[in-house]
Amino acid sequence: MTYTFSQITSYLESIAPLNFQESYDNSGLLVGNPNTEITGVLVSLDTIESVIEEAKAKNCNLIVAHHPIIFKGLKSLTGKNYIERTVIKAIQEGIGIYAIHTNLDNIKDGVNAKISEKIGLINTKILSPKNNTFHKDTNDEPQKVGSGMIGELSEAISATAFLANLKSKMNLPLIKHTCLENFKDQKIKKIALCGGAGSFLLQEAIKQKADFFITGDYKYHEFFDAEDKIVICDIGHYESEVFTKDLLVDFLKNQFSELEIIACQTNTNPVEYYF
Missing domain, CATH: 3.40.1390.30 (NIF3 (NGG1p interacting factor 3)-like)
Known part of the structure; x- marks a missing residue:
């Protein structure tokens, strides 16, 4: 054919x-x-x-x-x-x-779903949905359309354990991230992410009480915006979307x-x- x-x-x-x-x-x-x-x-x-x-x-x-x-x-x-x-x-x-x-970034089964799958997130949803915009997914179910994704790990783990898992699952040479000091004595579970350049979603990730925000292309001064409320992880543009x-x-x-x-x-x- x-x-x-x-x-x-x-x-x-x-x-x-x-x-x-x-x-x-x-x-x-x-x-x-x-x-x-x-x-x-x-x-x-x-x-x-x-x-x-x-x-x-x-x-x-x-x-x-x-x-x-x-x-x-x-x-x-x-x-x-x-x-x-x-x-x-x-x-x-x-x-x-x-x-x-x-x-492809903006659909629920798209780029961010693949990243979520790679790092083992469950109960995922669009992080910043567009108003009144829906699309049927591969299971013919209507889904919100929008930027980024947020989900949970199947069980809470330490921040350093999560970083090690992220590096391994995404095949990363390194991870640039903000300070872990406020997270060293607690378990983390809620993860927000955006493939490519997603710094514009940081405040939404904080609002939804994510422990970590994973994306690429972070600028130096933008890392300060974490303000110890969240851990920003810059894993690289290519690496986040490959x-x-x-x-x-x-x-x-x-x-x-x-x-x-x-x-x-x-x-x-x-x-x-x-x-």
Whole structure:
């Protein structure tokens, strides 16, 4: 059986509708003709030149990426930066690029659900739901739509034990976090999180009495906002969202079992660590 780009994208948009994305975002089909017949799908966190090369090598002519390679309008295509070079290469190789970004962040079964699953949270719910916005999940149940997620550990543990578990489960090289002094003699259980850059959700996490708030891209001065009420954990942008590839592969394989659907093996993290 053959499928076109539009059949894949329509299915993904039934899970995470484009109108759920934030106003600054640019999710959707960015490169390619919707009527193109698919040879294979490569699922990636980012789309850069080396990802295009991997897609070509694996005979995948559609890349489904979490992050859009194009955020702002392109006024030229001369190859002067990695964005233009990636788009040019995709067009030259006949490879489509589809992005499913904050619309996937904002559904209950999306990016934050995957992080919650990885670290063992139960009783999860959207941390900051949008007013009067609902969507049916994969079990056909109406769910709130919004940013972040909050849930509980199955049993309360010490703060240091939680950090060790977080580092292991998320395969982290390190964790930047605020002071544990106020939490050293108590067990922690309630965890709030947001994949990517989620500092805007800190006050909501505090309001809902979370012990820890996990996200990425925290700025120096923003760490002071914890004010000993919560432990902020910056685990890195890439590290917080890399398992989104597994989430999308599972979604697609569930619906298109005959198609070649592959998780990208290229490490697209632009940040490296010296130990």
